[in-house]
Amino acid sequence: MKMSDVIDDLRAALGNGAVLTGDDIGSKHRSDMSMTGRSLPKALIRPRDPAQVATALRICHAHRQAVVPQGGLTGLAGGANAGPGDIALSLDLLSGVEELDREAATLTVLAGTPLERAQMAAADAGFLLPLDLGSRGTAQVGGNLATNAGGNRVIRYGMARAQVLGLEVVLADGTILSSLNKMLKNNAGFDLKQLFIGSEGTLGIITRVVFRLKPLPRVTSTAFCALESFQAVLALLQKAERELGGPSAFEVMWPDFYRFVTEHKMTNARPFAEEHPFNVLIEHQGLDTENDPARFQGFLEAALEEGLLLDAMVAQNEKEAQAFWRVREGYALDTLPAIVNFDVSLAIGRIGAFVDECRSNLSKRWPGGRFFFYGHIGDSNLHITTCVDYRDGEDMHDVDEIVYRTVRDFAGSVSAEHGIGTLKRDYLGYSRTAEEIAVMRRIKTALDPQGILNPGKVI
Amino acid sequence: MKMSDVIDDLRAALGNGAVLTGDDIGSKHRSDMSMTGRSLPKALIRPRDPAQVATALRICHAHRQAVVPQGGLTGLAGGANAGPGDIALSLDLLSGVEELDREAATLTVLAGTPLERAQMAAADAGFLLPLDLGSRGTAQVGGNLATNAGGNRVIRYGMARAQVLGLEVVLADGTILSSLNKMLKNNAGFDLKQLFIGSEGTLGIITRVVFRLKPLPRVTSTAFCALESFQAVLALLQKAERELGGPSAFEVMWPDFYRFVTEHKMTNARPFAEEHPFNVLIEHQGLDTENDPARFQGFLEAALEEGLLLDAMVAQNEKEAQAFWRVREGYALDTLPAIVNFDVSLAIGRIGAFVDECRSNLSKRWPGGRFFFYGHIGDSNLHITTCVDYRDGEDMHDVDEIVYRTVRDFAGSVSAEHGIGTLKRDYLGYSRTAEEIAVMRRIKTALDPQGILNPGKVI
Known part of the structure; x- marks a missing residue:
C-alpha cells in the first residue's frame, strides 16, 4: 500500500486554493523580520477557519509532517521561519x-x-x-x-x-x-x-x-528629562510610580544613543542642545482631563526641586510629544552598517551597572565599536544596538556571546520581549536552568509527542 | 532484600523531629477550612528549607508515596486534605x-x-x-x-x-x-x-x-449605593472604569442578602433604612490625596443626576467604611443552618439573568429555601449562599447540582477563586471541555508520572 502524499491529502481536504507550492508561495513567507529565513517552505496552507486549521493539523500529524505557523511575520527571532521540508500554515485568512x-x-x-x-x-x-x-x-x-x-x-x-x-x-x-x-x-x-x-x-x-x-485614556502628558546618574533615574521611576500611579512609558537613553540619534537628520528632533549623562522620556496617560496635566507638571517641578532632574521639557502638543518619541525610537540606528540589536531584561536596579560592564566587555574586544543602550527601563527591558567593524575570521555572533554572557552574569534574560525563536536558542541556557529547560521539553513532548509543531524553535 | 519503610527513610534524612506520626500530628492537619477532611495523614513532614522539601519528595517518589502539601489550611475546596495513606507536607517552617x-x-x-x-x-x-x-x-x-x-x-x-x-x-x-x-x-x-x-x-x-x-495607596473613598436594576449596576461599573480609572472594589448585593444581613444584630449596620432592588459597595483607592475624594464625590453626583443611582452614601470616615464592608461581608449568613456556599463566575453582563434563573431553579425544588446572592461583580465573581430545609432522602449535594447546572447553561465557571480541590471535582466538566481536562491530565502525567502529588485533587 502506497503512503499517500501529505500535500495531496491537504488539497483533498482543504481545496486546491488553500494549499500553495513552489512559485505560488509569496516570497514574504521565506522569513520573519529578522531576515534570517533561507528558504521557501515545501507548501503554504491557508486555512479559512479554525476547523480547517484542525483538519490541516490532523493530516500533518498523521504524516508526521512539520508545521510552522506564520502570522504577520513581524517577529525578530526567526520563530516563524520554515525550513524547505516544513509546511507553513498562514493565519492570514483567519481574520475578523x-x-x-x-x-x-x-x-x-x-x-x-x-x-x-x-x-x-x-x-x-x-x-x-x-x-x-x-x-x-x-x-x-x-x-x-x-x-x-x-x-x-x-x-x-x-x-x-x-x-x-x-x-x-x-x-x-x-x-x-x-x-x-x-x-x-x-x-x-x-x-x-x-x-x-x-x-x-x-x-x-x-x-x-x-x-x-x-x-480609553483621555489625556496624555509627555516629558523629556535630563538626569545626572542612574541612581537618579531609579529615584524618578519610583517617584512616578508612587505619585502618578505609574507612568505609561518610562524610556531611558544613554548619551551615545542620544548623540547619534539626535545628530542624524532623519530624527529631526533634539530636545536638549547639550548632552546629559541620562535622558528619560516619561509619559502618563490618565482619565482626569482637568487635573492630570497639572499633576504631571507638578510632579516634574518637585523632581527638579529635589534635585532628581537636571532639566525637563513637557510636550506642549501632540507634535512635540511625537518629536520626543522619534528620539527614543532611534530609527537612525538602522542606517549604521553591520548592526546587531539586542532585547534583554535585568532587575531594574542592576541595569546601570550592567550597561557599564557590557560596554566595557564589548569595548575591550572592539575598541572602535559603537554601542548604544536604550529601552523600556520601567519594564526592566534594555535594548542594545552594536555597530562593530568585524575583522577577518570574526562574525556577527561574536558580539552575541559577549552580551549574553554579561546578561548571564547579571541574572538577566536573553529575551525580554522578542522571544527565543532560532536566533537565541543557543543562549536559552544563559537565562534558564537545565532543570527548567528539561521541564519545557517534558511539556513539549506531552502536547506534541511527534514534535511536528514549529520544530527546532525555542528548545 | 526488604524494601525500606518510607517513614524510616524520611526520618533518617530529615531527622526524627521533622517527621511526625499518630498523636504527634496536630488535629488541624485533618482538614482545610471546608471541614471535609476525615482523617489524619499517615505522617506529617515539616521541612525547614527548600532543600529538605526536595529530599522529602525524592524519598516519597522512590517509594511511590502520595504527598499532600499543606499551607495555612484556609482553603475551602478540600484541596489540602490528606487521606489516611497520604503523607502531609507542611510548609509551616518555610517561613520568612x-x-x-x-x-x-x-x-x-x-x-x-x-x-x-x-x-x-x-x-x-x-x-x-x-x-x-x-x-x-x-x-x-x-x-x-x-x-x-x-x-x-x-x-x-x-x-x-x-x-x-x-x-x-x-x-x-x-x-x-x-x-x-x-x-x-x-x-x-x-x-x-x-x-x-x-x-x-x-x-x-x-x-x-x-x-x-x-x-501604597494614599486615600480610600467608599460609598454604599442603591440602584433600580442590574442594567444600572452594569452602567455604574462601566462609568467607574471610565471615569475613576477603575474602582478597587465593586461589590453587589441582592435584596434578600441585604435584608437578612442588615436585620441581624451581629452586622450592626444598615446604610439605607429602605430596601432597593440592588445595593453596591464601591471603593476607590488613589494616590492624589488632594483631588481624589472630590472626584469620587463628583462621580457619584453625576451618576445620581444621570439616573444611574437611586441613592448613595459616602463614608465620612474609616468607621463608616468598615460598617459598609460589614454589610457586604455578611458573616450573619454563617448563623443559618445547613448553608452551602458557592463561588462561581460568569461573564459580567449575564450575572443578572443568571441570578434570576438560578433562584428560580432552586425555588422550584425548595419553595421554602432561602437563597442569597452577592459578590465581587466587578471581577465577574458571584457568591451564593443557600439555606434549605432538606427532606429525607435529600442531601446537601442536591443544591450543588442545580447551581452548577445553571452555571454551565450560562457558560460560567464552577470556581471563581476557591479552586476545585475535591469538592468541585465532579463539576469540573461543567466549566471545562473534555479536551481541556484531557490536556490537564497530560500535563499532570508529564510532571508527575507516578501521580504522587496531591492525588485525586482537581482532575
Missing part, C-alpha cells in the same frame, strides 16, 4: 472581529486579525486594547500572543499575557482546545491558555483570542 | 522574608510565610502587596499561589497570578525548579511558573515566591 462584549469589556477576534484592526474595533466602542507595538498594522494578534508580545506600554498594562482572558488553540493532533473564557476570575482547573502564550507556536496554534479591554 | 528589592519593587519570601507578614514587610518599605483576603493572618503565600487566590481587590490588581514574577518549585521527583525571576519582561522560553500557579499542588510544591509590589 467576532464579538465586542461591552458589559464584560472583552473583544473576541480570530488569530489572524492584524493588531491595529483589533485596536480600532475596541476604540470604536470606547475601549482601549492596551497591547501596542510598532508593527501593529501587520502583526497579527495570534502571533502577538504566541510570542507574548511586549511593546510600548507594558509598564502600565503588562505584557500581552496580562491582556488575555481566553484562547482557542489547535493542538498538534488537530484537537480544538476551546478556552474562550470571558471571566476575570476562573479557577476551574489548570489555566491552560498560559501554556500557549509565549511558547512561540511550539505547543499549539492559536486560532481565537478573547482580550480584556480597558477604558 | 528573604529580600525586598526597592529598585525592582519585588519581595521574595519563603512559601510558608503568612500572607499578612509578607504584606507588612512590603508596607514597612512603603509598598503595597496587593494580594489580600480575609484569612491573611493564617493563609500562606505558597498556598495563595498554588490556588491562584482572588480576594478583595482583584478588579484593580488581578488575581494572585498577576502579582508574581518568580517562583521556586520542587517537582514530584525532588528536582528544584528555580525561576526566581524579578523582571517584568522575560520571554526566554516557556513561562513555567504559570503551570504551578492555580494547579493546587498537583504539579509541584511551591517553596519561594517573588512578588511584584505596587505603590
Whole structure:
C-alpha cells in the first residue's frame, strides 16, 4: 500500500486554493523580520477557519509532517521561519472581529486579525486594547500572543499575557482546545491558555483570542528629562510610580544613543542642545482631563526641586510629544552598517551597572565599536544596538556571546520581549536552568509527542 | 532484600523531629477550612528549607508515596486534605522574608510565610502587596499561589497570578525548579511558573515566591449605593472604569442578602433604612490625596443626576467604611443552618439573568429555601449562599447540582477563586471541555508520572 502524499491529502481536504507550492508561495513567507529565513517552505496552507486549521493539523500529524505557523511575520527571532521540508500554515485568512462584549469589556477576534484592526474595533466602542507595538498594522494578534508580545506600554498594562482572558488553540493532533473564557476570575482547573502564550507556536496554534479591554485614556502628558546618574533615574521611576500611579512609558537613553540619534537628520528632533549623562522620556496617560496635566507638571517641578532632574521639557502638543518619541525610537540606528540589536531584561536596579560592564566587555574586544543602550527601563527591558567593524575570521555572533554572557552574569534574560525563536536558542541556557529547560521539553513532548509543531524553535 | 519503610527513610534524612506520626500530628492537619477532611495523614513532614522539601519528595517518589502539601489550611475546596495513606507536607517552617528589592519593587519570601507578614514587610518599605483576603493572618503565600487566590481587590490588581514574577518549585521527583525571576519582561522560553500557579499542588510544591509590589495607596473613598436594576449596576461599573480609572472594589448585593444581613444584630449596620432592588459597595483607592475624594464625590453626583443611582452614601470616615464592608461581608449568613456556599463566575453582563434563573431553579425544588446572592461583580465573581430545609432522602449535594447546572447553561465557571480541590471535582466538566481536562491530565502525567502529588485533587 502506497503512503499517500501529505500535500495531496491537504488539497483533498482543504481545496486546491488553500494549499500553495513552489512559485505560488509569496516570497514574504521565506522569513520573519529578522531576515534570517533561507528558504521557501515545501507548501503554504491557508486555512479559512479554525476547523480547517484542525483538519490541516490532523493530516500533518498523521504524516508526521512539520508545521510552522506564520502570522504577520513581524517577529525578530526567526520563530516563524520554515525550513524547505516544513509546511507553513498562514493565519492570514483567519481574520475578523467576532464579538465586542461591552458589559464584560472583552473583544473576541480570530488569530489572524492584524493588531491595529483589533485596536480600532475596541476604540470604536470606547475601549482601549492596551497591547501596542510598532508593527501593529501587520502583526497579527495570534502571533502577538504566541510570542507574548511586549511593546510600548507594558509598564502600565503588562505584557500581552496580562491582556488575555481566553484562547482557542489547535493542538498538534488537530484537537480544538476551546478556552474562550470571558471571566476575570476562573479557577476551574489548570489555566491552560498560559501554556500557549509565549511558547512561540511550539505547543499549539492559536486560532481565537478573547482580550480584556480597558477604558480609553483621555489625556496624555509627555516629558523629556535630563538626569545626572542612574541612581537618579531609579529615584524618578519610583517617584512616578508612587505619585502618578505609574507612568505609561518610562524610556531611558544613554548619551551615545542620544548623540547619534539626535545628530542624524532623519530624527529631526533634539530636545536638549547639550548632552546629559541620562535622558528619560516619561509619559502618563490618565482619565482626569482637568487635573492630570497639572499633576504631571507638578510632579516634574518637585523632581527638579529635589534635585532628581537636571532639566525637563513637557510636550506642549501632540507634535512635540511625537518629536520626543522619534528620539527614543532611534530609527537612525538602522542606517549604521553591520548592526546587531539586542532585547534583554535585568532587575531594574542592576541595569546601570550592567550597561557599564557590557560596554566595557564589548569595548575591550572592539575598541572602535559603537554601542548604544536604550529601552523600556520601567519594564526592566534594555535594548542594545552594536555597530562593530568585524575583522577577518570574526562574525556577527561574536558580539552575541559577549552580551549574553554579561546578561548571564547579571541574572538577566536573553529575551525580554522578542522571544527565543532560532536566533537565541543557543543562549536559552544563559537565562534558564537545565532543570527548567528539561521541564519545557517534558511539556513539549506531552502536547506534541511527534514534535511536528514549529520544530527546532525555542528548545 | 526488604524494601525500606518510607517513614524510616524520611526520618533518617530529615531527622526524627521533622517527621511526625499518630498523636504527634496536630488535629488541624485533618482538614482545610471546608471541614471535609476525615482523617489524619499517615505522617506529617515539616521541612525547614527548600532543600529538605526536595529530599522529602525524592524519598516519597522512590517509594511511590502520595504527598499532600499543606499551607495555612484556609482553603475551602478540600484541596489540602490528606487521606489516611497520604503523607502531609507542611510548609509551616518555610517561613520568612528573604529580600525586598526597592529598585525592582519585588519581595521574595519563603512559601510558608503568612500572607499578612509578607504584606507588612512590603508596607514597612512603603509598598503595597496587593494580594489580600480575609484569612491573611493564617493563609500562606505558597498556598495563595498554588490556588491562584482572588480576594478583595482583584478588579484593580488581578488575581494572585498577576502579582508574581518568580517562583521556586520542587517537582514530584525532588528536582528544584528555580525561576526566581524579578523582571517584568522575560520571554526566554516557556513561562513555567504559570503551570504551578492555580494547579493546587498537583504539579509541584511551591517553596519561594517573588512578588511584584505596587505603590501604597494614599486615600480610600467608599460609598454604599442603591440602584433600580442590574442594567444600572452594569452602567455604574462601566462609568467607574471610565471615569475613576477603575474602582478597587465593586461589590453587589441582592435584596434578600441585604435584608437578612442588615436585620441581624451581629452586622450592626444598615446604610439605607429602605430596601432597593440592588445595593453596591464601591471603593476607590488613589494616590492624589488632594483631588481624589472630590472626584469620587463628583462621580457619584453625576451618576445620581444621570439616573444611574437611586441613592448613595459616602463614608465620612474609616468607621463608616468598615460598617459598609460589614454589610457586604455578611458573616450573619454563617448563623443559618445547613448553608452551602458557592463561588462561581460568569461573564459580567449575564450575572443578572443568571441570578434570576438560578433562584428560580432552586425555588422550584425548595419553595421554602432561602437563597442569597452577592459578590465581587466587578471581577465577574458571584457568591451564593443557600439555606434549605432538606427532606429525607435529600442531601446537601442536591443544591450543588442545580447551581452548577445553571452555571454551565450560562457558560460560567464552577470556581471563581476557591479552586476545585475535591469538592468541585465532579463539576469540573461543567466549566471545562473534555479536551481541556484531557490536556490537564497530560500535563499532570508529564510532571508527575507516578501521580504522587496531591492525588485525586482537581482532575
